[in-house]
Amino acid sequence: xxGVSQDPRHKITKxxxxxxxxxxxxxxxxxxxxxxxxxxxxxxxxxYFQNEAQLEKSRxxxxxxxxxxxxxxxxxxxxxxxxxxxxxxxxxxxxxxxxEQYFGPGTRLTVT
Amino acid sequence: xxxxxxxxxxxxxSEGALVLLRCNYSSSVPPYLFWYVQYPxxxxxxxxxxxxxxxxVKGINGFEAEFKKSETSxxxxxPSAHMSDAAEYFCAAYSGGGADGLTFGKGTHLIIQP
Numbered sequence: 001x002x003g004v005s006q007d008p009r010h011k012i013t014k015x016x017x018x019x020x021x022x023x024x025x026x027x028x029x030x031x032x033x034x035x036x037x038x039x040x041x042x043x044x045x046x047x048y049f050q051n052e053a054q055l056e057k058s059r060x061x062x063x064x065x066x067x068x069x070x071x072x073x074x075x076x077x078x079x080x081x082x083x084x085x086x087x088x089x090x091x092x093x094x095x096x097x098x099x100e101q102y103f104g105p106g107t108r109l110t111v112t
Numbered sequence: 113x114x115x116x117x118x119x120x121x122x123x124x125x126s127e128g129a130l131v132l133l134r135c136n137y138s139s140s141v142p143p144y145l146f147w148y149v150q151y152p153x154x155x156x157x158x159x160x161x162x163x164x165x166x167x168x169v170k171g172i173n174g175f176e177a178e179f180k181k182s183e184t185s186x187x188x189x190x191p192s193a194h195m196s197d198a199a200e201y202f203c204a205a206y207s208g209g210g211a212d213g214l215t216f217g218k219g220t221h222l223i224i225q226p
Binding site: 042 | 121146148154155156158161202204213214215216217218219
């Protein structure tokens with residue numbers, strides 16, 4: 001069990017650019033989650049997958065955001081046409097059905 | 113919709129003193145409840161969880177929490193604070209029913225005074 005990993009750990013981008021983050025869950029975990037955490041706030045749920053199916057999306061996930069989990073293993077979160085308000089820590093978590101969520105270290109996005 | 117309220121964005125205690133971090137939830141259905149800890153520039157680590165059964169839950173690092181349905185509370189305690197406990201603590205709830213994401217409180221920053 002190597003834990004949940006995320007790449008990159010830090011990303012600085014200019015407003016209007018597209019960015020993509022990757023999450024590798026714990027290998028046998030079938031559920032994968034994305035959260036966003038802004039400074040001084042708790043994480044906010046964005047979306048989750050069961051295997052490769054995206055089953056739930058928060059209203060926070062605007063049409064500029066897209067997430068995939070093509071083979072039910074790793075996941076990517078893409079933000080198109082980034083805005084300064086997208087600056088945040090993006091957290092990934094995974095779990096087995098019925099188990100607790102294990103979180104990765106996060107990707108910190110700064111939009112300048 | 114589920115909501116989680118943490119009272120006190122900052123709590124300061126002396127080393128060796130009791131730690132009490134407050135969490136209240138709102139739900140017509142008793143939820144599953146969690147406490148997570150976050151150290152700077154790191155992800156969240158699960159301290160403890162309540163699902164069903166015993167209302168006093170023991171977690172890692174000497175922390176425990178008690179689920180009180182009548183008060184809709186799930187406060188986190190530790191009898192004796194240690195310098196290494198300084199971190200951000202988050203209470204979270206999951207109420208199931210097809211809504212699978214966790215709902216987090218805003219967090220409480222725990223400061224340990226030497």
